Amino acid sequence: MRTAELRMKEETAVAWKLGYEEGFIEGFIEGRFQLRNALLKLAKEYHKNTTEFPLVDLNINEQELFIDIKDRFKSNFIRSDSEIMNLIKQNILKYSQK
Numbered sequence: 296m297r298t299a300e301l302r303m304k305e306e307t308a309v310a311w312k313l314g315y316e317e318g319f320i321e322g323f324i325e326g327r328f329q330l331r332n333a334l335l336k337l338a339k340e341y342h343k344n345t346t347e348f349p350l351v352d353l354n355i356n357e358q359e360l361f362i363d364i365k366d367r368f369k370s371n372f373i374r375s376d377s378e379i380m381n382l383i384k385q386n387i388l389k390y391s392q393k
Contacts, residue, residue: 324386
């Protein structure tokens with residue numbers, strides 16, 4: 296009985312951690328898109344009023360996101376790097392279509 300109970304607690308902890316990781320990645324990417332969109336809007340407004348300010352390229356790079364996410368999360372991921380990259384790609388696709 297004790298072993299089954301411990302196993303259930305471990306499985307619950309792993310499931311929670313996986314969900315937390317997914318939520319962290321999604322929130323991080325959503326924040327980047329919101330920031331990018333706000334900066335683009337400001338740059339376009341400013342550019343209308345002056346010719347001095349060039350429009351800035353604010354493309355979101357998957358590899359840079361991966362490095363930032365790993366740095367912020369301190370590499371304590373349960374998921375493999377390829378799984379993290381897949382989540383990043385899915386979320387970039389999701390938020391770029393909004």
